[in-house]
Amino acid sequence: RLSDAAAYLKSITEKEAYAPNPRLFLTYAQVLHQLGDDQRSLQLALQALELVQEGKTISESEWLDLVGLLMKSDQFEAALTAAHAGLNKFSTSRDLFALSAKIHFLMGNPEDALSSAFAAQAAGSYAESLGEEAVAESADSDRISYISSMDLQRVLIDSLEALGSWDAAYTERLAMLEGQSEPESKELKDLALCAFSAERYDHV
Secondary structure (H helix, E strand, C coil), X not given: CHHHHHHHHHHHHCCCXXXXXXXXXXXXXXXXXXXXXXXXXXXXXXHHHHHHXXXXXXXXXXXXXXHHHHHHCCCHHHXXXXXXXHHHHCCCCXXXXXXXXXXXXXXXXXXXXXXXXXXXXXXHHHHHHCCHHHHHHHHCCCCCCCCCHHHHHHHHHHHHHHCCCHHHHHHHHHHHHHCCCCCCHHHHHHHHHXXXXXXXXXXX
């Protein structure tokens, strides 16, 4: 049970001989978040971030968990700090770039969101060219996905539209819909509005 796990993790972190460990803090934070103790969960997540900034090591998937947990707590500044720190260790991480893009957009920075979204796409293409994507998926199949390829494309499109790059946004929207067998009515409406703003009147 989660409550038993929380009690066990609490007992470990309160031992006098306990050496602060970002992995343990992160795990404890995730358990508390699931139990609804968001305040204590956030405190532990920030402690984990502080430790990794001081040089403690965690894996790429743990960086993603940390960024995602901070985002769930609406701590976008801290989440962005974590994403950038993670990219210092995993400089070709498609997922860390993608989360950075989403955070930038949520913070009202479409230009930075666009740069991160393009970087995420480039990192994904690079990994795919090396044949790493399938290996990563099979080796880490239980990892939580915080942002899908389609969500990333939506962030890219929304950023382009926020910057007034309607032609590029229209091209991206059209490509996204072509990849869907049954697009939602909202997606079609958004495409029409984008086409109008791009002065593609034959597609409205």
